[in-house]
Amino acid sequence: MRIMDCHLHSDMSLDSREDMENYIKQAIADGDEYFLTTEHANIIDDKDDPFCHMVDIDIIKAKTDAMREKYAGKIEVLFGIEIGWFASVHDFEIEFSKRYPFDMIILALHGRPDGDTVDARYDNYLRQCCQAAATFGNYDIFAHVDYVLRYIGHTELSKHKDRLTELFNILISNNKALEINTKQVPDPQAVERIDYILSLYTQLGGRKLTIGSDAHSMPVYKNGFDIIIPLIKKYGINHLYFYKERKECKIAI
Numbered sequence: 001m002r003i004m005d006c007h008l009h010s011d012m013s014l015d016s017r018e019d020m021e022n023y024i025k026q027a028i029a030d031g032d033e034y035f036l037t038t039e040h041a042n043i044i045d046d047k048d049d050p051f052c053h054m055v056d057i058d059i060i061k062a063k064t065d066a067m068r069e070k071y072a073g074k075i076e077v078l079f080g081i082e083i084g085w086f087a088s089v090h091d092f093e094i095e096f097s098k099r100y101p102f103d104m105i106i107l108a109l110h111g112r113p114d115g116d117t118v119d120a121r122y123d124n125y126l127r128q129c130c131q132a133a134a135t136f137g138n139y140d141i142f143a144h145v146d147y148v149l150r151y152i153g154h155t156e157l158s159k160h161k162d163r164l165t166e167l168f169n170i171l172i173s174n175n176k177a178l179e180i181n182t183k184q185v186p187d188p189q190a191v192e193r194i195d196y197i198l199s200l201y202t203q204l205g206g207r208k209l210t211i212g213s214d215a216h217s218m219p220v221y222k223n224g225f226d227i228i229i230p231l232i233k234k235y236g237i238n239h240l241y242f243y244k245e246r247k248e249c250k251i252a253i
């Protein structure tokens, strides 16, 4: 099996225009056994927030089922989702996560935290990540722990070692996977952050990683995997994970 991209958006997410089928054709050409998209399920009562929208899960499920049937025997199409966590809708999101037969659930935070400096804002972001990771329960993977730095600017992750340690320990003790998000690779600062994340996570005993490009279009599907897979192996990790029927599966790298 080739390396599966575990974080992907198609035109069923509001910020993508890519047809799911285009990725599937490439995944088959790559020799992948499994495929899924992880469309945004950002459920929030503020409809004016451009970063948040309700997801039409029935459309996603119907498309996933149709693709599974069409490509049966060539690749197995799974049903994934990326739930964007907000404290204000925590209970509703838990209920949503249990209502559909997902194969794999990513939990992610997309807010823009307050603060006077990049470090203050990032600390605020990580605090919320810890709260979500510790209380949500019904998820498999925690996504892009440096997400907000894409928008507020780079900082050294070593300055946030304590908070990242708290987050990684929550994931490890709850048997959740940590996502290595390659969206910004080969940006040297993004690669440096991934290196730090891998170093700290493996020092703490973490072994359960997924990899995802967070692609919203075909040209960046599996972006940066060629750079990041060797880096992951450098830390003694020989398998990556994905989830089928909410059960963990391994891919050798």
Ligand SMILES: [Zn+2]
Pocket (backbone or CB within 6 Å): 082, 108, 109, 110, 143, 144
């Ligand atoms: Zn995300």
Ligand SMILES: [Zn+2]
Pocket (backbone or CB within 6 Å): 007, 008, 009, 082, 214
């Ligand atoms: Zn995403």
